[in-house]
Amino acid sequence: MKFISWNVNGLRACEGKGFSKIFNELDADFFCLQETKMQEGQLDLPFMGYQSYWNYAEKKGYSGTAIYTRHQPQSVRLGMGIDEHDHEGRIITLEYENFYLMTVYVPNSQDGLKRLEYRMRWEDDFRNYVLSLDKNKPVIICGDLNVAHQEIDLKNPKSNRHNAGFTDEEREKMTILLSNGLTDSFRYLYPEQKDIYSWWSYRFHAREKNAGWRIDYFLVSDRLQTAITDAKILTDIHGSDHCPVELDIF
Secondary structure, rough: OOEEEEEEOOOOHHHOOHHHHHHHHHHOOOOEEEEOOOOOOOOOOOOOOEEEEEEEEOOOOOOEEEEEEEEOOOEEOOOOOOOOOOOOOOOOEEEOOOOOEEEEEEEOHHHOOOHHHHHHHHHHHHHHHHHHOOOOOOOEEEEEEOOOOOOHOOOOOOOOOOOOOOOOHHHHHHHHHHHEEEEHHHHEEEEEEEEOOOEEEEEEEOOOOOOEEEEEEEEEEEEHHHHEEEEEOOOOOOOOOOOOOOEEOO
């Protein structure tokens, strides 16, 4: 099965840059989106053979997630069931016979780390939610996790040490999450791969210079490791400040 995850940074804008063509060319079983920045009814974008599920933020033009799937889920859950976290459309969980699939758009700690304290609460509650699912069956989590976990995961680790997405606190939460039975699929297959990123600032020609960050992930329950056949970062696909990431499992 082929899974794609993409922070589209506004689906309506991305559609104007070729989203539908890219979607059809990638031909995935599951296509997960983050930062759709939409409200219900703003864009009719069906694809033949796919069902779609949407979680919209209450705030207009902000956040939001979606999943297109060729496979009928057993159940669909929006959010993690905690009121503090469930107004921004950040999580969709689909349940299947042998796994849960989750798309997630983790809150950014923002300039000046204004939202870091909230982010820490989110991380703890999110980890508990994931682990509660993992007790029942394996999980596949994809999305913009808004953290570069290790120095290898961004171009300029020293100058970004205390910036949002590379604080010690955020990286530690990622370490804890992984230590609770989850695998970073890309690093599992390519532990030493350098200079490959999934997000680049629109400033300073960062993408042209490949001065990026790897903050988009597929995490899987450790017991799915042997099912991973490939994990890719599709850096040649444009349309957003992020590129899609891919997971292939059998």
